[in-house]
């Protein structure tokens with residue numbers, strides 16, 4: 023492999039740019055849900071070698087959030103970064119934190135072109151990262167596959183722009199528009215493939231949220247149980263105004279292994295607090311509104327803890343309230359082919375009653391089940 027000296031791929035090649043940005047976006051997904059308060063972003067360093075573009079460095083935000091993607095990719099590229107193009111899924115940071123700004127690291131590396139997808143709304147960065155690069159004579163191409171990158175970064179972007187966590191509501195709905203049974207009898211609405219997909223979605227989230235009704239009725243564990251991803255279970259959060267969650271539930275039984283938080287308005291000296299705390303449960307002190315946990319404030323508290331994405335898994339009451347309060351950013355409906363009869367629970371939303379504010383962004387078939395994903399327009 024020969025590396026011609028002084029080679030520089032400063033020509034804008036848009037098909038190539040989209041191809042490498044798509045690869046960078048895929049790489050960024052590796053650490054989704056594992057980078058703490060930082061977003062999972064990726065960098066690729068690409069240069070011409072023997073007449074073809076070659077990836078000579080790659081980096082994804084490390085688990086825990088540091089180091090950032092750029093210094094890792096530049097370290098792998100070494101001298102090969104000189105004259106190369108850097109693909110970054112989010113604008114490089116411009117502020118001095120625990121490490122020097124990534125924009126300065128890119129300048130020092132000798133890259134001559136930076137292609138970026140999403141702009142960072144963090145006021146310490148927004149536009150400043152690009153300005154540092156341009157001031158150093160680096161050609162900057164902004165907004166390449168921005169929408170695609172922004173979809174993956176939706177949690178971080180929501181937290182930065184609205185100071186609240188991003189909400190995905192997932193519901194499994196039977197062919198006759200039901201989501202379960204009231205009598206506690208378990209009913210499988212979707213098949214194994216869809217269930218595995220839900221576990222993968224859990225692994226990409228910071229928080230899984232349910233109401234205490236589901237916790238009592240279904241006694242779920244709410245962990246990620248895909249082989250190899252067992253350590254990717256996020257925080258589990260139960261809305262439980264009066265602390266009704268049984269100490270013998272599966273959620274409490276696993277609280278020492280996977281964090282379990284309860285959002286409650288119960289009095290600080292309520293004896294059930296001490297009993298549950300003894301078993302490893304943590305509490306979020308919440309405001310009550312009309313006798314229920316106040317959701318906008320709860321989402322702000324979650325964001326203030328550096329968590330960006332909440333995956334709401336029901337049940338009916340909780341789903342209905344999130345929808346009614348306009349707090350759902352993404353809606354995932356899994357529609358099974360069977361019916362739920364008897365004392366069944368109506369779905370608060372089905373494929374035929376999608377609120378106007380949402381548009382369909384993806385549809386898939388999982389075995390005999392249909393998955394439809396909607397986003398706020």
Ligand SMILES: NC(=O)c1ccc[n+]([C@@H]2O[C@H](COP(=O)([O-])OP(=O)(O)OC[C@H]3O[C@@H](n4cnc5c(N)ncnc54)[C@H](OP(=O)(O)O)[C@@H]3O)[C@@H](O)[C@H]2O)c1
Pocket residue numbers: 192193194195200201202203204211232233234235236237239240261262263264266313314315316317335336337338339340341343367
């Ligand atoms: N198919 C699916 O995707 C799916 C998923 C989950 C559950 N389910 C089914 O849904 C059924 C349970 O639904 P559910 O409606 O009885 O229970 P739920 O929605 O899970 O929980 C409702 C309870 O949450 C508490 N809560 C606290 N703050 C709230 C707020 N702001 N908004 C709404 N609720 C709040 C309330 O109890 P307190 O006032 O005591 O706090 C309320 O009674 C079960 O049949 C289950 O199988 C289906």
